[in-house]
Amino acid sequence: MTRTLLPRLCAALALAALMPAQAQNVALAGILGGKALLVVNGGTPRAVAAGEAHQGVRVLSVAADSAMLEVAGERRSLQLGQGPMSMGSLGGTGQRVVLKADARGHFISSGQINGRVMQYMVDTGATTVAIGRPDAQRMGLQFEQEGQSVRMNTANGVAQGWRMRLDSVRVGDVELRGVDAIVTAEPMPFVLLGNSFLREFEMSRNGDEMVLRKRR
Secondary structure, X not given: OOOOHHHHHHHHHHHHHHOOOOOEEEEEEEEEOOEEEEEEOOOOOEEEOOOOEEOOEEEEEEOOOEEEEEEOOEEEEEEOOXXXXXXXXXXXXXXXXXXXXXXXXXXXEEEEEXXXXXXXXXXXXXXXXXXXXXXXXXXXXXXHHHOEEEEEEEOOEEEEEEEEEEEEEEEOXXXXXXXXXXXXXXXXXXXXXXXXXXXXXXXEEEOOEEEEEEOO
């Protein structure tokens, strides 16, 4: 190796060591005998048991329809059938969330409300976070006792709802406290992640990827 090439190679290796790890796009394709069937970056599905890792994705635990995963210190719960989730791209700041669109172009993933796991869909047209009654009951929200009764105009007419403030809403490593929400009397397929949460972020989209960056 020439003397001029060696310093360049050392500099390149040092730069690579300083660069943050790239995000891993992870999907949970199934649960097989207590193992999580992972698809990492669109590759071949691989059955991974709790305590094992595949392409930098470590499985912490496996449930009947979900798995708790860890990438570069970031822990996320991934639900069976959920679209691919981007992990390991926060660079240790906890102020940036990367979401991947599903086949219909919707940004659907998992998070937590008051510490309870929920499935959400990003909805920039919703004024607040919106939660269907069954999900609110599953989360233990006391909306009838603590919420304010409201009447809402919907596509099907006027409907009953309850306005309340959530203690915390967590997406990825980002958590907001005191988030306004509406609980609807009717069930909803997802929690709608509306502008009472999204307004705290700068949003950018590139193809099927959306980045939420916490405002300072």
